[in-house]
Amino acid sequence: MTDDAPLLDVENLWVRFQTRTGVFDAVRGISFTLGRERLGIVGESGSGKSMTGRAVLRLIRPPGEIEADRLQIHGEDVLTASEKRMRQLRGGRVSMIMQDPKFSLNPVMTVGQQLVEALRAHEPVSRAEARKRALATLDEVAIRDPERVLNLYPHEVSGGMGQRIMIAMMLLPDPEILIADEPTSALDVSVQLQVLDIMDKLVRERGMGLMFISHDLNLVAKFCDRIVIMYAGRIVETCKASELRHARHPYTLGLLNSVPDLEHPRDRLEVLQRDPAWREAPSVSARQ
Numbered sequence: 001m002t003d004d005a006p007l008l009d010v011e012n013l014w015v016r017f018q019t020r021t022g023v024f025d026a027v028r029g030i031s032f033t034l035g036r037e038r039l040g041i042v043g044e045s046g047s048g049k050s051m052t053g054r055a056v057l058r059l060i061r062p063p064g065e066i067e068a069d070r071l072q073i074h075g076e077d078v079l080t081a082s083e084k085r086m087r088q089l090r091g092g093r094v095s096m097i098m099q100d101p102k103f104s105l106n107p108v109m110t111v112g113q114q115l116v117e118a119l120r121a122h123e124p125v126s127r128a129e130a131r132k133r134a135l136a137t138l139d140e141v142a143i144r145d146p147e148r149v150l151n152l153y154p155h156e157v158s159g160g161m162g163q164r165i166m167i168a169m170m171l172l173p174d175p176e177i178l179i180a181d182e183p184t185s186a187l188d189v190s191v192q193l194q195v196l197d198i199m200d201k202l203v204r205e206r207g208m209g210l211m212f213i214s215h216d217l218n219l220v221a222k223f224c225d226r227i228v229i230m231y232a233g234r235i236v237e238t239c240k241a242s243e244l245r246h247a248r249h250p251y252t253l254g255l256l257n258s259v260p261d262l263e264h265p266r267d268r269l270e271v272l273q274r275d276p277a278w279r280e281a282p283s284v285s286a287r288q
């Protein structure tokens with residue numbers, strides 16, 4: 001590991017699946033880096049966002065295959081790491097938050113048991129110490145009465161609280177990188193922003209790198225420092241969030257215009273027109 005290495009360094013990443021009808025490339029030669037910043041990965045369904053996030057942790061299940069010229073977590077090669085090492089990295093240095101906490105939390109263990117186990121899997125701490133840290137972290141994600149919540153089972157908590165518990169669990173081992181894959185899309189709109197705010201605050205305070213995967217370009221623009229736009233497994237455009245208004249690619253413009261805006265309602269929403277040439281254009285590099 002070298003200290004000046006980016007937290008994530010990805011060059012020419014491919015994710016491919018052998019299917020009955022031939023080879024399908026879900027990610028087609030993308031390159032990006034992640035520093036201590038909030039990087040948004042945006043694109044429509046099927047554009048390869050989730051596969052990119054999963055590939056970083058080598059979580060692509062067979063028959064899926066990963067290929068890359070470089071795939072490094074803070075200077076460490078993911079492609080050649082042992083499975084044992086990958087288990088240490090997952091949930092240790094790199095945490096991943098998925099869409100729906102109900103599927104990520106174990107239904108037959110209390111919240112407290114899961115938080116304690118999650119921490120003890122990565123650090124040799126006593127149960128008492130792990131419990132203390134779990135309580136402190138629940139407090140950080142704005143959960144009132146954390147003592148009571150530790151004794152609850154996942155079905156006894158609301159979606160918003162479940163997702164905050166997941167965030168607490170992922171942050172307990174103090175990761176350097178957080179990969180959040182549509183972390184709030186299963187939540188009510190009112191709870192979404194609350195959960196995002198908490199995540200944002202923690203990422204900033206801890207100086208972590210965040211890879212935020214979402215189909216919602218407007219949300220990502222508010223919440224991230226830098227944006228990568230994916231289409232058909234490639235990066236078609238990348239820019240600072242603050243410069244999104246200068247975006248040029250018609251796909252990016254289409255994504256910006258294809259969502260309803262309550263402040264500026266329009267009679268008709270634009271239909272995203274696709275040009276077959278976008279598929280074939282070379283991927284843009286989002287390395288810094």
Ligand SMILES: Nc1ncnc2c1ncn2[C@@H]1O[C@H](COP(=O)(O)OP(=O)(O)OP(=O)(O)O)[C@@H](O)[C@H]1O
Nearest residue numbers: 017019024026043044045046047048049050051052
């Ligand atoms: N086991 C598989 N075999 C073949 N193709 C697959 C397999 N798993 C995923 N894919 C394909 O890979 C492509 C990229 O999927 P991915 O989940 O990364 O998209 P996404 O951009 O995250 O979309 P979503 O927002 O719907 O999750 C999709 O077209 C999907 O159908």
